[in-house]
Amino acid sequence: MTLYPMVRDGNWWFSTGLTPDEYQVLPSTVETLQRLFDERVGIPGVHFSNLTWHSLWRANIRMVDRYRNGRIFLVGDAAHVHSPAEGEGMQTGIQDAYNLGWEIASALRGAPDMLLDTYEDERLPIARQLLESTSARSQAFMRPSSITQTVTNVTTSKDAFADTTQLSIHYRGSTLACDLDEATIIRAGDRAPDAPGLHASNGMQVRLFDVFRGTHFTLLVFGCQLTLQLPDVPNDFLRIYTIVRPGERIAASDGALIDTSGHAHHTYGITNEALILVRPDGYIGLTGGSLDSDPIIDYLRGTTGR
Incomplete structure (x- = not known):
């Protein structure tokens, strides 16, 4: 017989049915717990005894x-x-x-x-x-x-209450979320997704989560025409990566990444040139379809004072 936990008169009890007509309420005694263990676990030779203390647990919600x-x-x-x-x-x-x-x-x-x-x-x-x-x-x-x-x-992953992974959390509409235009599918305030299959100029395979890791801002420049004029900043403050498709020419540098599988362009919804500025906490701060350095400089000054 299946036992179901329930609260009655401010105490935990166990019911033998799901409907009021089926209720046979059993108190939370050692005998009830033994019965519940035998039914749900079924390991032979396990015996409960000498129950000296039990209490009612209540969720503290505030x-x-x-x-x-x-x-x-x-x-x-x-x-x-x-x-x-x-x-x-x-x-x-x-x-x-x-x-x-x-x-x-x-x-x-x-x-x-x-x-x-x-x-x-x-x-x-x-x-x-x-x-x-x-x-x-x-x-x-x-x-x-x-x-x-x-x-x-x-x-069955049909939970109506919440996304327990918290991967869908976003900060769209925040004062730190700036979309310059509609050039990208991804939006400022979204969690910056990963993209595998990138190759650095030295041939090493990397993924975006590798370049995000740390406490720095990360600027992703999609496009082979690098026209950004940014002031010199320490590497631990801002790291810039230019992401190109296979066959596009770009000067070899530590920040050049070839999107071999096209995963990065697809995930971020990039069809042309674009900028994606990722915050230190892995969320996108700014998106734009123009390789203009002024919005990047203004955003960084507002968030870092530099």
């Missing part, structure tokens, strides 16, 4: 109404606490920290203070959406009639 107060910033569990139903708390906190970290580093190097306000603008809505989805799933788990459907949705 979040702050702001992430910044002057020089004080809240990150991770200090800013949002929620049900572990989706298991997304750690990765959300890490993304909070990375989003804030590169901005604080830029502010310490001279970036305008208003840059730090974008941390709350971008991350607080993400936390709000997370609490909504984890709360919805947690409530579904508490309803015996929904358990079977919820588990089915998770195992």
Whole structure:
């Protein structure tokens, strides 16, 4: 007989059915737990005994109404606490920290203070959406009639609550998201996708995630006519890569990448020349279809003070 966990009168019980007519509520005693273990696990020779303590667990669901107060910033569990139903708390906190970290580093190097306000603008809505989805799933788990459907949705990738991978998170509309035109399919604020099959001038095979790795800005220049005139900057601040199709001529340099399989052009929706500026946290800051250095310089000055 299948047992289903449920909450009744503020305590955990186990029901033997999914509908009220089928309920045979059993308390959370050692005998019930033994029965549940035998039914779900079925390992012979395992016996529970001497239950000395058990308690009712309740999800602590809350979040702050702001992430910044002057020089004080809240990150991770200090800013949002929620049900572990989706298991997304750690990765959300890490993304909070990375989003804030590169901005604080830029502010310490001279970036305008208003840059730090974008941390709350971008991350607080993400936390709000997370609490909504984890709360919805947690409530579904508490309803015996929904358990079977919820588990089915998770195992068949038909989860209606959230993208638990968080790969769909974006910052479109943020003050740090600048689309100069409609030349690219990818938009500023999107997570910069990977592209394998690139070859450097020395023949080594690389992928975009390799060139993004670090704490620097990355400028992808699609096109063989390199006309950008950017000021000299340290390599740990901005790295520039020119991406060309096979057969296009370009002067050999450490920043020349041949898109052998065409994956990069396809993924970023590039049909002509284009610029893609990727932030240190792996999100796109600027897109444009013209190889003009002025927008890049203006964007970097606004976000780094340089």
